[in-house]
């Protein structure tokens with residue numbers, strides 16, 4: 001065990017493991033501390049959004065062609081007890097960010113994939129069977145006390161201390177790191193209990209629609225894929241019902257009967273009752289220590305965004321910590337991790353809670369009223385499916401008064417560096433100033449270019465097929481998008497978010513200076 005690291009990450013769940021990969025692939029010395037010897041195997045996340053697919057693609061997981069991930073070219077329906085449509089959501093399209101809106105997977109399998117990838121980076125050390133028990137910070141580093149997990153070895157477990165320049169608590173809902181930093185939790189007190197069942201049907205189990213929500217006040221139910229070869233059923237535990245009783249296999253099979261599943265034709269892989277909660281930590285950074293993932297925010301899974309939010313945290317921390325450890329940025333940039341991400345995560349907490357308030361109605365009269373209102377709204381828009389909103393970052397390293405800034409960038413297919421692929425794969429990732437039909441290097445001038453290059457940033461000219469440029473806009477995605485927001489330039493961050501857009505050279509230089517100022521580089 002090496003007892004000295006650039007970053008110690010407490011918790012090797014999906015968020016901690018992703019962060020380890022993002023740091024380890026840049027050569028940072030990461031120690032990942034995990035309490036348990038194996039991956040957590042209870043049913044949890046099954047769906048991820050296009051942004052997560054975009055993140056996974058940066059280290060070789062292609063969600064469109066991965067045996068452990070699936071998508072359904074179908075809409076997502078909410079139906080009432082009479083199976084009439086109440087809401088229709090577009091989960092069938094490709095999002096502007098270049099990946100499908102929604103994918104399905106099995107969380108333990110995804111975690112195993114992440115661990116296998118992390119193991120390929122020699123600077124990542126995973127310590128299983130140990131837990132973090134105390135943190136002490138001084139001016140240059142943090143000391144983390146570790147103890148062999150008591151539940152595994154009893155009272156006489158070994159102890160050890162570890163020094164790290166930074167510590168990130170990715171240690172889940174009951175985070176030790178959050179507690180030891182004395183961070184307060186804001187709790188919206190949202191309590192619904194749901195039974196979650198992961199099923200493996202034997203043979204080919206086809207169901208249509210593949211992804212839907214049954215808003216039946218008798219038993220609100222979620223019916224969705226669970227990754228290749230699996231289906232997920234989620235049943236609300238009704239007021240007065242016992243969570244222990246309903247979690248028993250015999251109750252689970254009774255609930256599954258109407259859906260044609262029995263022990264003869266399916267395996268009940270995992271079953272658990274969860275109490276859905278909506279809460280977030282008031283502060284995500286204290287000095288050299290940060291929190292991320294479920295340690296920082298918890299939301300009911302109705303939007304399927306909990307782990308996705310944690311992955312965004314990891315990416316937001318990853319580029320900042322890499323640059324700080326390379327001496328390119330001051331660690332004050334970690335404050336913008338907090339301001340940007342708290343706002344974004346809170347959007348999804350509120351959104352998930354709103355969905356739950358509609359889905360979890362158990363009173364028949366309230367349900368009838370809900371059905372009338374939703375059916376009327378659906379008819380008024382001719383049953384057109386709705387699409388998800390673009391969610392803005394909170395205030396941080398982006399210019400709030402330029403179009404599209406603070407949003408996830410659009411991504412098209414380009415030809416660059418001898419290949420034709422999505423922009424992220426063909427051109428790469430990092431700070432970029434991008435110009436349409438014009439070379440942004442000319443606009444920036446030598447001094448700003450030096451600043452950009454000191455961040456390993458690049459100036460990229462995008463152009464039409466047949467023109468001289470760094471990246472050819474093969475399908476016109478960039479021309480259409482930039483024309484629609486009247487921009488000639490945009491400044492792209494390493495996390496694919498837009499820092500600023502500009503329509504002239506002067507405007508670009510001004511915005512570039514503003515972004516650098518926000519990074520404390522001017």
Ligand SMILES: Cc1cc2nc3c(=O)[nH]c(=O)nc-3n(C[C@H](O)[C@H](O)[C@H](O)COP(=O)(O)OP(=O)(O)OC[C@H]3O[C@@H](n4cnc5c(N)ncnc54)[C@H](O)[C@@H]3O)c2cc1C
Nearest residue numbers: 011013015035044045046047132172293294304306307308
């Ligand atoms: C029923 C359900 C359905 C869900 N569906 C979705 C979905 O479809 N999509 C989605 O995006 N999200 C979903 N989520 C949320 C998602 O599962 C979580 O957000 C995600 O697992 C959080 O990852 P994490 O790494 O932050 O925390 P965790 O997965 O909880 O990992 C934390 C790790 O830290 C370790 N640890 C804790 N304390 C210590 C310590 N002191 N020392 C060392 N190790 C420690 C733990 O053992 C654990 O391995 C769902 C959740 C539930 C409950």
